Amino acid sequence: MTRGRTLIIVLVTLTLGFGAGFVLRPVIVPVGPTATATSPPAAAVAPAAPRGTQYFAVHLDEARQVVTQCAEGSVRGDECANAEQAVVEAEGRDRFKRFMGN
Structure with a gap:
């Protein structure tokens, strides 16, 4: 029992x-604050993704402007590297064409 x-x-x-x-x-x-479904403030705009090498290969004038701005320090990030790579590749193609006589 x-x-x-x-x-x-x-x-x-x-x-x-x-x-x-x-x-x-x-x-x-305690339960943390719940996430509310509100839109972000209008002033907080998400930064645009950096343009790629292919974009700058098509728009060489803009790529040269970005490279100049990068040298001045007004533009930073991946866009500088992409623009510089596109300019270098375009100049290399031009040199190769002149060397080959085309």
């Missing part, structure tokens, strides 16, 4: 402990 009574006391205690844990969880570990 004492084993049965002990088992019931243990089960009731565990049930009460789990129940109290679920009830008190928001108090013990």
Whole structure:
């Protein structure tokens, strides 16, 4: 009889402990602020992705302008490298054509 009574006391205690844990969880570990679905402010515009080498290969004048601006320090980032690579490749093709006599 004492084993049965002990088992019931243990089960009731565990049930009460789990129940109290679920009830008190928001108090013990507060829930963080929920994400709201709002649009970003109009002033915070995401920066445009840098233009690729293929773009600058087609628009060589713009690539040369970007390389000049990079040398001045007004433009930075991947766009500088892409524009410079496109200009170097275009100049290399032109030199090769002149060397070959075309």
